[in-house]
Amino acid sequence: MSEHNSIGIVKAQTAHFDTPLNLKSGGTLPQFHLVYETYGTLNADKSNAVIICHALSGNHHVAGRYAETDKNAGWWDNLIGPNKPLDTNKFFVIGLNNLGGCHGSSGPSSINPETNQPFGASFPIVTVEDWVNSQVRLLEHLGISTLAAVVGGSLGGMQALQWTIAYPDLVRHALVIASAPNLTAQNIAFNEVARQAIMTDPEFYAGDYYAHNTVPRRGLRIARMLGHITYLSDDAMGEKFGRKLKDTIKYGFDVEFEMESYLRYQGDKFAGEFDANTYLRMTRALDYYDPALEFDNDLSAALKVAKAQFLVVSFTSDWRFSPARSREIVKALLDNERTVSYAEVTAAHGHDAFLMPDAHYHAILRTYLQKIEV
């Protein structure tokens, strides 16, 4: 590869699992498969494995490219690679597509082996807890018994937190970035609007649109547009688009403002490549995650079992997963006298900041990860 520090050409792999996975909803997946990628080399005592948990629309393609000619690298390529903050010369990094996803792991758009038809609406509701349980299966498949670290932003951060609760002996470090111990009412509200956009699309067919050879493109597009508004801060939007016009005011409803152009572009792009049923399930997993619920809403009690060392990071302009929500996690860890450091990164980009290569943010991750012994 010509690109400096890139992991280079990567290849996705698939792992099949025949032992049933019991789900939090009470349902069961009799069999499933997970698509994943790995970067770097597993060391002799298998102590250098790091798992990357993806957010709402992420997948297993975290770093590198499939071909030299690929326009885009993996979604967190700025973080992961040789000599990058998450250094693949040191760590063996695993990225996977979560269950219910639409990038190769078992999900609503994959074929149900019992019917030879897409699962569609029949694919069960999966939760953060189910994902972590399935990720443990993937580790077993790879012959790895403990993780040096689990890293996740947003919904991925919830998975990192869940790892430390469900498998305290399996994870040494948790990097919980731009995340929260549960969603606020406002966040659930945004998710509901997104879901309503999808489910009221006439092409949705109660989730079985595959059989009708169509997709609820309009709904998915609107859902994504809404998401993009909330991932950015008002300031970042103002700076990037302001009131800029593409041409002149035309007294109509076509794209006139740059802002509209951006949203439509993002919406169209997403609607062309993402599955609506997956979007519904990912937002539901977000809504449902609440580890404190069964502890009388006491997060400190929920985190009592956690043994990992924690790095918690938030971003000042992130109003969807605000610093105050990260501080709740930090407080619960302090109550339990856990090893924890917390950074509140000054950033203008809102929730999206966790994916940006901000120098200080990356210095934090680099410093923390350098100190992990493998």
Add this chain to the structure above:
Amino acid sequence: MTKTMDNNVNFTNSEIKYRQDFAIIAGWVRFGSKVLDLGCGDGSLLQFLHSSLEARAYGVEKDDANWLACLQNGTNVIQMDLEAGLSGFEDQSFDTVILSQTLQAMHNTEAIVQEMLRVGREVIVTFPNFGYWRNRLQITAGSMPVSKTLPYQWYDTPNVHLCTINDFDKFCKNHKIEVMERKVITDAQEISFMPNFLGNLAMYRLKAA
């Protein structure tokens, strides 16, 4: 803050430069206790307390560069602004809460002292004594004091609440704070005679009365 100035000296694990104020603070902290250092700079005091007393140490630091230095030094560090209080910390959840040479730069001085007494069973506060004779001399000569412990010009100083030992004694009395111990040092020497005149750095061990 004078803290930043003091941190020009770089401490490492293998070579911790002796500091009399650190030694006095260590004398007031019990072995293995849980300690919170507010405005912890690069974490050198906490490292010292951890290595000498196996203290379970946490720091609070606002500045990005200092925060990163703490992480590099292996200190647990929480990034927050002390002016907003200590709402992320439970009542009486630390054995000792320390505010080392930062009091004079706080805007909400009363609030932070009360917050420290809420969170810590004991509190250690140190500050440059404005009553030190060299400061008085400079004032008498007609200028604001500039010295090793007060290294700023009047126009660029972060120090907004400078006080003397007498002032702080009165503050404690008025706020029903028990002074468990007080030590005053000048150039690493303990001063017991006329401390408000001869002492450069004031160190207080406090608890709620």
